[in-house]
Amino acid sequence: MPSANNISQNSKALLLSSFFNDTEKLSEYVPKYAERGVTGCLLQVLTKDEITFPFSGRVKFENATGSTVFQSDQARALRAEYLEKLQQNNERLQSIAAACGWTFLTVSIELDPREVLGLCIEQLGMR
Template sequence: MNAALTLRERSEAEASRLPPLLARAEHLAGTVLLGDHGRRRSGMGDDFWQYRPAQLGDSRRMIDHRRSARGDQQFVREREWQIAQSVMLWVDQGASMRFASDKMLPTKADRARLLGLAAAILLVRGGERVGLTGTSLPPRRGNAQIVRLAQAWSEDAEVDYAPPEHKAMIPHARAVFLSDFLGPLGEVELALTKAADRGVRGVLLQILDPSEEAFPFRGRTIFESVGGTARHETLKAGDLRDRYLERLARRKDDLARLCRATGWQLGLHHSKDSAQSALLWLYRALDGGVQ
């Protein structure tokens, strides 16, 4: 009975987050100018878009024989993008994301969920399908899908660092990963490699708390993971600063290298900065508008 009551209380607490999160995401999405939404992408529309060289995996029916007859190379006739593409989202719900160095700052998880949901709203308004990586919530259109995303992101993971989900990647879709990316790099590398193998391109947005960049700690300090699985006490925290900043810089370099190798774009956002500017960057990056 107690277990059932505890589960109900937790469920009600999680559900209470949804209306504010949805309202904030709607407001944030409304501040970003949609414009033309960059819809000049190849797809199944009726209007001619471009010729491109044939690639491995193209069927014979896709070959434009008239254009190919002009030379020794085969070409595919691509049409303007009219049918919506799928965008798969992954928001890190690990315990490390529930960190904020100041009560006036949002947690990294709160900012990641807000940006993920606002991006999903913009994409759905543009006629695209959005969903989660993996098999739990396949990409769909409509406002009901936005509510499903909000519900999925209201649940916290118990592990300190949640690995990116790389199952069921839809070939040639796009993806967005939102995390601090401070956990095991091998998991991120596996996910991006799997995605690249299926022609999936996307955006990594690293979200950090200001203290994680500045390391302002001095003297006696106790460092403890949000999940409580790790704890370190030191009398000279300042002596750790250079080594910490070196490791952080190395992690950023590793992420940049990984994104270059897989054709993804990498961004950095601090939780003290404007969510609007981060959303605008993210939205443009999905359309390949920034580097």
């Protein structure tokens, strides 16, 4: 994440991520950006499967390099806990954004990118 000193004062920022592991950094950096008058939007981009966790039976999750991150023979049993943790993470992200006057959006990667861009422009007050 860029240092607040490297972002122009009173500018607009759009941070895109799954934000699965970024909440601590965000809670440190976003307030520093806001102190410089930067307004912004945290845009969480997830797949439909990450949003709904439709898995059952044996499942193996891999990272972008192909190494196994997690596997289970009981994926359906993990669904409720996963969705609860996703909800808690999203509440934390919403809290970070709101405390600084920013907005938080979650979108599915399956959405038309033009629609997502329109949402971001609207949230950043650029229309």
